[in-house]
Amino acid sequence: MTAIAVAATINGEATSFLCEAEETLLDALRDRLGLTGAKEGCGTGDCGACSVVLDGRLVCSCLVLGAEAEGREVETIEGMALGDHLHPLQQKFLDHAALQCGVCTPGFLVAAKALLDQNPSPTEEEVRFGLAGNLCRCTGYDKIVRAVMDAAESMRDGR
Amino acid sequence: MLGGPLRSAAGGAAQVDVEAVNIRELLTGLGDAHPKLKPIIDKGVAVSIDGQIYRDAWFQPISPDSEVHVLMPLAGG
């Protein structure tokens, strides 16, 4: 099998990697690049734990091939904080105790950021539907929804 | 007092009298008095003394006026 050479921009950095033709973007990120923040919860696009943003669009990286990242921009959880400065969503997830085990948290944060990028003032219902592609088994979603609403408010206020 | 299946292994007795100052003596005495109970006890049982449940606590003292129950072992998630 011949590996494919892929050049992509990952979290703002020009990055190149080799991957097999059938290898998912999720596996390439995790196994080739050491970016293990995205998780495989199902491998079938049902749980959202592998959420990344590809050219500005929220995707399940388990449903994208690594080779498809060629020439494109990928944003992962690892690129969300600026140095030691957390993104407001990350801070609000901590403040609201919006995680228990934390395995779904990277996917939720990436999906929530994609939601707020499109809609800075979502209603509770919009948050719930915006995050309906992400499964959490620990929290019952209550504190996650509150954290996202609170983060949206603080981002609008420029805090 | 014996709970659940321990009762039938003790020949249907819900209550049996055993001289014991701690849980180890209680379980040994029970096994001797009711040989059918011995394999169940060996597999593991819980003992409650005055409402407090103990697992594997041989030397937990039992006072003469204590209410003691031997229960099936518990498992949790």
Next chain:
Amino acid sequence: MTNSETGLKERQFKIVGTRPLRPDGIDKVTGRARFGADMAAPGMLVGKILRSPHAHARIRSIDATKALVLPGVKAVVTHEDFAEVGADLQDVLENVMAQDKALYDGHAVAAVAAISAGVARKALRLIEVDYEILPHVTDVEAAMAAEAPVLHDDIVTSGVEPAPKTPSNVVHRHEFGHGDVAEGLAQADVVIEHDFKTAATHQGYIEPHACVGSVGPDGQGELWCCTQGHFWVRNTCAALLGMDVSHLRVTASEIGGGFGGKTTVFIDPVALALSRKAGRPVKIVMSREEVFRASGPTSSTAMTVKIGVRRDGRITAGEAVLKFQGGAFAGSPVDLGAMTAFACYDLEHVKTVAYDVVTNRPKQAAYRAPGAPMAAFAVESVIDELASKIGMDPIELRLKNAVENGSQSSYGPKFGPVGLVETLVAAREHEHYTAPLGANQGRGIASGFWFNFGGQTCVSLNINADGSVALAVGTPDIGGSRASMGQMAAEELGIGYDKVRTIVADTASLGYNDISEGSRVTFSTGLATIQAARDAIGKLCGRAAQTWGISPDAVVWEDGYARPAGANAGEFPPLSLAEIAETAAKTGGPIAGHCEVNAAGAGVSFATHLVDAEVDPETGRAKILRYTVVQDAGKAIHPSYVEGQYQGGAVQGVGWALNEEYIYGEDGRLQNPSFLDYRIPVASDLPMIDTVIVEVPNPGHPYGVRGVGETSIVPPLAAIANAVSAAAGVRLTELPMSPPRVLRGIDEAAANGKA
């Protein structure tokens, strides 16, 4: 109830009861936290498992010749590569790797280690297994029938007279209770009896099982895995591989949910066996399909409940017959269902009968208060109907029969201080209880009980020279427990929360710790942490006494300082923990506190849930409109994580009640092994989940803590069933209440002229 009634001293807490950030928080919001599948080792191979496609089949032979010659394949293992084990682990071993029979769709029969996932997958297809397909059974009542195919020749039903002579799928019949049910029922004005069914559900943790195992030529092993109990994993893997326990070191990764499902082993011994054979580390990660087919869901059940009540609301007798299938091996949680079924009520006459049944399904694993939610569903549904029949408010009926301090429990012992009445009163006083309802809407209420555990626990607390504290615990953190432990250590030592760092130590660094199960961690590890802190305080006071040249008895510890006990002890300026720590090297060496304990005194707990549901009469779809959880926590150390347990349990209950279900085909194969077809609740299915934390202190814990993790899933099935039944206008007795079932219920009621 006040603290003085429970014997606990009134104590003003400084850190306990506040909501500090968790120590693992930053790692978890930045993607740095390392879970089971996030580990890699040099030279690591990929392990994959071959699974039976048949529900029940004799394995005539396994031929791996072709797989072994495939380039890149480094090892193949079957049951022959494991050690002989004692009776206590025989089922665990046989579940890890099939021996002479495959007992369910998904049962592991062989495994391969190869240089890549692709090669490993190819190798699996080259392993030739010769199966003799046998008849199968997956339904609990069908498995109990005389003509059912028998799974095990050595299971002969115990607990029935006369003792049967032939094997069957019924492992045992156990009976619990006291009094005379017939006599009690004769005193009743109204008696209601119903049959109930619940489907098997999966714990549904988002992180599939994952591990990296390594055994060197010297026989020394290491294992990295996601588990609720790495000490138990170590002991079990060592036994299954025939190793000394001390030759295997297990490190618990961050764990992506467990809920009981990660209290056993599936892949860990396989990775170690492959590694031992290949001489290289082996990583195994389950796919979601494997998690559904081959890890442990909980039981499916068939139950009958009969309860009698007088017009004044006094329950005269309760009886339940519970039949739980626990998959291919003995050990369904039916006894726990039978012990907890009527635990909320103070009954003179109560009897529960428990049948443990095996079927051709994966071996069940513990799921959050194992056995209790199903039993509570049946009992609380009948209670609800009795209340409506005698025209009494359902909370009032429960209050008239609720257990209190001194009541004899339905499973035997007398209760100490318990908080059921407090949860019922708080629910009744909650604004939710009297809020208006619209058309096709109904309100349900139910209560529930769980024991909560203690168990073996071991903690080390090291005082560093700079006055910071390293706390090592041995119970994997599945819901924020490192924060709670840090709070309790800081509280006891009188220092800031940020001065304590809590870690989960590996199996070589601490004595044995029981699994993080049975809602035991905040209780047991918390108790051990407090004791370890007190041990350290004794030593800190000793150093201060030496420094001052007075007797250690003359030194007290207050708010983080050693002080002379009184005027007679002498006049010395207090010494802080940091000051004593700074000179520790000169005053006798490092200062540490330890606690090794088999913790007893876990307080039982109760909860009452309120839920509003709406049913669409056209489609049968039920929607949860409002949900309130009221539960006794004893003492909430970190209220946010207590609320999180309440909310999470309630929502798992929503899934169980409305959607989740293991569906088997005629061929005995699981039809829905994916999150698409096994649908757990998502954010858009739900409202906010309100919580009320009741605190009736547990006298068995220094701060009054009771376990909170499991009780929260006991009432929801019943509470939701009561709400949906009220909304649909018909009693629903089968879970999940998926749209077709609800619709059928509505249609049948209409046909019977009830609706």
